Amino acid sequence: MQLPTALTPLRHPAFRLLWFANLCSNTGMWMQNTGAGWLMTSLAPSPLMVSLVQVASLLPVFLLALPAGALADIVDRRRYLILAQAWIACAGALLAVLAWTGNLGAWGLVGLTFCIGIGTAMNSPAWAATTPETVPRQDLTGAIVLNGIGFNLSRTVGPAIGGFTVAAAGAEATFALNALSFLAVIVALLVWKREAPRATLPKEHFLSAIRAGLGYTRASPVLRGVMLRGFVFFLFAAALWGLLPLLVRQQLGLGPEWFGIMLAGMGVGAVGAGLLLPSLRGRLDRGGTVTVAAVITGAALILLGQAQHWAVALLAMLLYGVGWLAGASTLQASAQLSVPSWVRARAIGIYQLVTFGGLTLGAGFGGYGGEAFGIGPALGLSGLLCAGGGLLVRRYAIEPPAAETAALAADAPVPAVPTPEPAAPSLAQLLNEESGRVLEVVRYRIAARDRAAFLAAMAACRQVRLRSGAQGWRLYEDVAHPDRWVELWLMDSWTEHLREEGRMTEWDRSVLARAAALHGGPAAPEASRYLNVMPGLLS
Known part of the structure; x- marks a missing residue:
């Protein structure tokens, strides 16, 4: 049976194994995020404190993405990933125990969320860099989009399960299930038989690896364009994450299960967008896709800020999911396709440093705006800035010139270049x-x-x-x-x-x-x- 175009990367066994394991762990992570966000509305129900939960999960990626990318390029990537997953599982288990025993306060929740974020930060560049190892280049863009579909499929299922779990058994149950979900990834990584590239030279030193990654980024206009457009997109789109729990509880007057349903609605929109992206690729280039995504995301935030009924809010979340997936997966694909394998994890780490810096600032400013202006106006202003910013930076290219793309894809003889004499x-x-x-x-x-x-x-x-x-x-x-x-x-x-x-x-x-x-x-x-x-x- 032939797979739909959007699912063709699943024909590769290694990619399929890791994709399903990652789907499981992402589902657990979204359950944990739902439980943490809702728990904070009881422990310290201010927009700033609720947004700090999101800041705590995002800030480590901003702080550690560059060293994490360098490490992922110079050590055994499979073992490195196993250690990162084990760290997240242990931090999640501790969070569950403290919550279950009633010893978890607001700042304890922020602190342990930060610890889980450290594991995510160390894991992310290495995990993204494994995708080109599990699929051929012609399937790489589809695999990255499918990773986005999986992430948002978990966003559809995870928050819904998390919301009902919070209502039935408390936030601590979501923390425990999250810790267990990472065992699936550890097992998959143990099963995966990675063929590490043969090295004829000594491994790079940590600091020189970072320096080489930064040097590559400075000299790559396409990668710089990807980072700039990613920063602008995520900076203004991120206000939702800190304000959504309070919008559901205060503006809409609904319970935790509706918080999960709203996040699930976003996931549905994102999965739909992911399935449609392959068919749209011939009509719209990556740069145009990111611009349209910024406008859709901005419009969704404006609509959500005005919502007084669950149906309007759910529609806004569907639109937000469409824009978020289209923008995030296209930018991620551009970042990966614009760099060679030797620097891929470092380049992804630098890209994530910039974009998660935007996410962290955006979540923090969203919380501040919610306190200063109210939840609805803060979301509306973020929407205007998201759409306007996307239009403002659209002239920055995020894919190589056609000639370079053709040269990379062609199996042509290597051109002759000036060659020095052998060393004495x-x-x-x-x-x-x-x-x-x-x-x-x-x-x-x-x-x-x-x-x-x-x-x-x-x-x-x-x-x-x-x-x-x-x-x-x-x-x-x-x-x-x-x-x-x-x-x-x-x-x-x-x-x-x-x-x-x-x-x-x-x-x-x-x-x-x-x-x-x-x-x-x-x-x-x-x-x-x-x-x-x-x-x-x-x-």
């Missing part, structure tokens, strides 16, 4: 990860008529060098012989220099080859490498 055997003992910095040099001869084209090509080369780990890059023109040019860049060590070649994509090599093709000398451009043997003088 007498220096072999100095060439390791403890060596000083390595200065790399390429010399060009460029005719005057090609000067403008060469400068444009070298601007692209600069981004390639920096994305591949260079600590600095310069281009010099000989003042006595204007046709002679020297390109210089620094690598942190000989080992980092060796990693540089493996970090380049086919598109990167084609960029370097285009610059080399403008060289007019009798031979190919001369490439050479110099070891910094006196760092005190050349720091």
Whole structure:
């Protein structure tokens, strides 16, 4: 039987195993979030304190996303994920015990929610980076969207179960069920036979891995565009999370089961959007999808702020789910597809640092706005800013140019680029990860008529060098012989220099080859490498 287009990634066994396990744990997490949000309305029923539950769950991702991404790229990813899941399960179990024994106060709830958030923060970049390992590239976008569908399917089921569980057995029951749900993920990770990539070089050090990830991000206009648009989208869309429990309880006058139903309504909208996204992909590019998603999400927040009846609020939550899934999954797909595998977890970590920073600020400002202006006006203002912000930043590209996409997808021969001579055997003992910095040099001869084209090509080369780990890059023109040019860049060590070649994509090599093709000398451009043997003088 042929699967619907949106479900085709499930034909891959490893992806299917992890997807269903993640669905189980996300369902438990949404039950826990429902219980925590509702419990806080009894422990400390102010908009600010209720919003702090959301802030506590989001803030760790903002604080830890970058180091978590670096760790996920340099350690065994499967073991790392198992440890992160075990941490979340233990924190959830402690929360359940304290709530059951009546020893949980408002700040204790915030603190343990923060601990669970730490586990989520350490888990998220590594988990997202596993998706390209379980599906081929042609199914990657569909797999990311399907992850979003699973997340929102759990959002549909989890809050509904959580709301009725709170009404029947108290919030502590949702905490216990959440802790148990993470055992399913641990079992799936133990069953998963991950084929780790073979490493011919020593593992990157933690700080150098972070530095390489930041350098890649600075030199990647597409990834920067994804982060900017993600920050704006989540900043203004996040007000809902801190204010929804109070809106249900105070503005609508409903009980905890309705809080779960409202979140379930959002999940239904999100699942519907996820199923439709593959068919819309040919009509609307990713940038346009995110803009439309911001407008839909903004309109939903405005409608929700005005709602005085459950039917209107439920309709608004359905619309919010459509906009949220379309925006979040498209941005996540853009972040993953715009980076190579060697830096993927770090890039996702940096993306999550920025977007969860927006979520954290948005949830906090939502709580402050609810106290200052009231719940309805605060949601309405957030909706206006969400739609307006999405339109304002729509000019920032979130997918590579068509030529680069085609180069990455094609199975074409690797273009020739300037290659230095092999290292002298007498220096072999100095060439390791403890060596000083390595200065790399390429010399060009460029005719005057090609000067403008060469400068444009070298601007692209600069981004390639920096994305591949260079600590600095310069281009010099000989003042006595204007046709002679020297390109210089620094690598942190000989080992980092060796990693540089493996970090380049086919598109990167084609960029370097285009610059080399403008060289007019009798031979190919001369490439050479110099070891910094006196760092005190050349720091």
